Amino acid sequence: MRDARSTMIDDIERLVRVESPSADLDAVARAADAVTALGTARIGAEPERIVLRGHTHLRWRLGRGPRRVLLLGHHDTVWPLGSLDTRPFEVRDGVLRGPGCFDMKAGLVMALHAIAALDDPDGVTLLVTGDEEIGSPSSRGLIESEAAGCAAALVLEAAAEGGALKTERKGTSLYEVLVRGVAAHAGLEPERGVNATIEAAHQILAVAAIARAEAGTTVTPTLLRAGDTTNTVPASARLAVDVRVRDAAEQARVDRAMRGLSPVLDGASLVVGGGVNRPPLPAFASAELFGRAAALADRLGVGPLTSAAVGGASDGNFTAGAGTPTLDGLGAVGGGAHADHEHVLIAELPRRTALLSALVRDLLGTHPPSRPDEEAADGGPAG
The missing domain is CATH 3.40.630.10 (Zn peptidases)
Incomplete structure (x- = not known):
């Protein structure tokens, strides 16, 4: 045998x-x-x-x-x-x-x-x-x-x-932040646009600040996509966020913070999707x-x-x-x-x-x- x-x-x-x-x-x-x-x-x-x-x-x-x-x-x-x-x-x-x-x-x-x-x-x-x-x-x-x-x-x-x-x-949560701006020609009249890439940069910093190292909570901006052409003020951007937490209370706190994100630029808007994946x-x-x-x-x-x-x-x-x-x-x-x-x-x-x-x-x-x-x-x- x-x-x-x-x-x-x-x-x-x-x-x-x-x-x-x-x-x-x-x-x-x-x-x-x-x-x-x-x-x-x-x-x-x-x-x-x-x-x-x-x-x-x-x-x-x-x-x-x-x-x-x-x-x-x-x-x-x-x-x-x-x-x-x-x-x-x-x-x-x-x-x-x-x-x-x-x-x-x-x-x-x-x-x-x-x-x-x-x-x-x-x-x-x-x-x-x-x-x-x-x-x-x-x-x-x-x-x-x-x-x-x-x-x-x-x-x-x-x-x-x-x-x-x-x-x-750790428990996991996965989010996608959709940023909406206004397109404009980057050379002729960029001031008429609302730059979704710049708004996404503000949101990346806000998202990263939600983390709490002392609690073992990581909130990591990962994949970022923005714009369509190199000579256009981007009208949209998408940001993926990976969250890892040790306890349910932290998972709930992060969820509230993510859903409470607000735009910084006048004329920009946000839609936050996703949520808790695994407890x-x-x-x-x-x-x-x-x-x-x-x-x-x-x-x-x-x-x-x-x-x-x-x-x-x-x-x-x-x-x-x-x-x-x-x-x-x-x-x-x-x-x-x-x-x-x-x-x-x-x-x-x-x-x-x-x-x-x-x-x-x-x-x-x-x-x-x-x-x-x-x-x-x-x-x-x-x-």
Whole structure:
């Protein structure tokens, strides 16, 4: 029988080779086909296929009992079609590489293998969404409804630096400020115009001033577009704003401040769109689960575990916002999410998969876990 590590590498390769940029609905559907085939082979059950606004999501509800543990992941990536041509899948010197391997196709494989290692997965739901990288516009309601009433949501996003679990995530808000001015010829009569670019500059400074470094609140003007031609006073501009906050009160304060922006130039006007995207995942939502995971890691010999607070958001923000205890970063150990050096450390795959399986088992209240070396002797969590 093949060892667990080799089987997991092959499974990750199968998923990485099916490219799945979030905005390409056909590509996401093809990736869902690949996850369906692999999941059916590993856990012996087919998922429900749920298509919302064109995005394909997969849901396995295992057993007939009440839902107790939600495993949460996504199969879409940030990488455009053709990325494999310049960043091919490869395994070398204990490191696995390929677009989307770390964020988060390795995490999906880990979830499937962890479930396969359970004697009885009754009460486990595995939800794999197809639009996480663009803010989960279609899947948010699905995620929140699946999390409701569960004892825990375990998120298969990749671990933080050094393999730390993610016990706190900032909430995110996304805004667009539309600036309206008045066009005029830049050479003949610029004084008759209202310059939207200059108004946008005023608004950039006003937006940046909303941040509170002492509270961990960042308010970052990002993308700016203005004008149509080089010899015309611009009549319009658009400014995108990225907001990250640690708590709901700060998120509400920033929202009020953004909607309270006012024009500086006579004749200019503003329209502020967007708003809250994901609520914060506060530390208290993860504390008890992290304690469980740390104790299990010590028992399995894969500890000690560390934790990290991160600025990036995930679908775990939604499960925590729904009131479900949530532990994030249970996926691959490695680095380079969304970057050319994206990679997974192979040695950690069976260790972290054994920990995930043990944590699910513990939450279900079933028998104690075995050590990962004992699982490997039986062929590992591949089932």
